[in-house]
Amino acid sequence: MNADTTLPTTAATQPLLRAENISFAYDRDLVVQEVSLDIQAGEFAGIIGPNGSGKSTLLKLMAGILEPDTRNVLFRGTDIKTCPRKKLAQSIAWIPQEHHMPFPFKVSEVVMMGRHPYLSAFTFEGDSDYEIVQHALEQTQTAAFAERHFNEISGGEKQRVMLASAIAQQPEAMLLDEPTSALDLKYQVELLKILKDLNTTRGVTIAVAMHDLHLASKYCRRLVLLKEGRVIKDGTPEDVLQKDILERVYEVKVKIFRDDTDGSFMISPEAS
Numbered sequence: 001m002n003a004d005t006t007l008p009t010t011a012a013t014q015p016l017l018r019a020e021n022i023s024f025a026y027d028r029d030l031v032v033q034e035v036s037l038d039i040q041a042g043e044f045a046g047i048i049g050p051n052g053s054g055k056s057t058l059l060k061l062m063a064g065i066l067e068p069d070t071r072n073v074l075f076r077g078t079d080i081k082t083c084p085r086k087k088l089a090q091s092i093a094w095i096p097q098e099h100h101m102p103f104p105f106k107v108s109e110v111v112m113m114g115r116h117p118y119l120s121a122f123t124f125e126g127d128s129d130y131e132i133v134q135h136a137l138e139q140t141q142t143a144a145f146a147e148r149h150f151n152e153i154s155g156g157e158k159q160r161v162m163l164a165s166a167i168a169q170q171p172e173a174m175l176l177d178e179p180t181s182a183l184d185l186k187y188q189v190e191l192l193k194i195l196k197d198l199n200t201t202r203g204v205t206i207a208v209a210m211h212d213l214h215l216a217s218k219y220c221r222r223l224v225l226l227k228e229g230r231v232i233k234d235g236t237p238e239d240v241l242q243k244d245i246l247e248r249v250y251e252v253k254v255k256i257f258r259d260d261t262d263g264s265f266m267i268s269p270e271a272s
């Protein structure tokens with residue numbers, strides 16, 4: 001067995017990801033404060049909260065991109081800092097909010113980057129890698145512009161290409177930072193349907209930062225509400241999307257409507 005890809009065998013009993021009372025500051029002020037959060041394998045969790053509440057930062061900490069100042073993030077019970085990088089790159093896909101490539105890569109090449117954690121320094125992509133990439137391009141409806149340069153496509157097209165790259169990565173978990181922010185109505189729903197399908201049919205764990213509370217309540221089985229870097233409420237959409245909680249956290253009066261067809265919630269801010 002290759003030691004580089006081995007993780008502890010006790011892993012199955014642990015949450016996939018655990019933030020154990022972590023705090024983090026970019027400079028002086030803490031932007032994540034004493035957050036304890038377990039993400040179990042197979043969950044579909046939404047991270048919600050006002051601008052600047054720490055959603056992106058928390059996801060970056062959970063993905064091992066940033067290191068907490070205090071305490072640790074554990075991946076299957078092991079401090080994420082000490083996990084073999086290759087195994088981590090195969091296991092966790094991170095989809096950031098902003099995408100820019102430093103070189104003029106084609107869309108197909110960006111999607112192929114999802115396969116890189118599986119290749120060694122001296123191996124080239126094989127037929128199965130190309131098949132996986134082609135399937136990911138088709139699944140995200142990005143195959144039509146696979147030969148265009150990534151930096152020359154629209155923001156919404158980039159978001160779908162980054163999802164394709166994450167699908168090609170075949171990870172255990174996808175952490176996504178506002179993946180629908182640049183998408184039109186059709187593709188917002190398409191992207192969330194793809195995530196739901198990956199979650200239900202392949203067991204991919206999803207943690208996604210979202211501003212659209214209606215879509216969050218429609219697709220996420222759990223919502224974690226942040227304010228000023230702290231978890232204010234963590235539970236089902238019904239537990240979290242309550243008038244008094246939302247008004248306190250977002251500092252605006254809201255009306256909440258329930259869609260009886262799927263149980264989702266529509267939140268309408270009221271002009272004061």
Ligand SMILES: Nc1ncnc2c1ncn2[C@@H]1O[C@H](COP(=O)(O)OP(=O)(O)OP(=O)(O)O)[C@@H](O)[C@H]1O
Pocket residue numbers: 026027031049050051052053054055056057058209
């Ligand atoms: N690279 C950085 N350097 C310094 N401060 C940062 C950096 N990134 C974020 N911050 C600050 O950290 C805080 C949390 O930001 P973060 O992006 O995590 O919040 P967010 O909830 O994702 O916000 P939004 O909904 O606006 O995307 C904010 O006050 C932000 O200004």
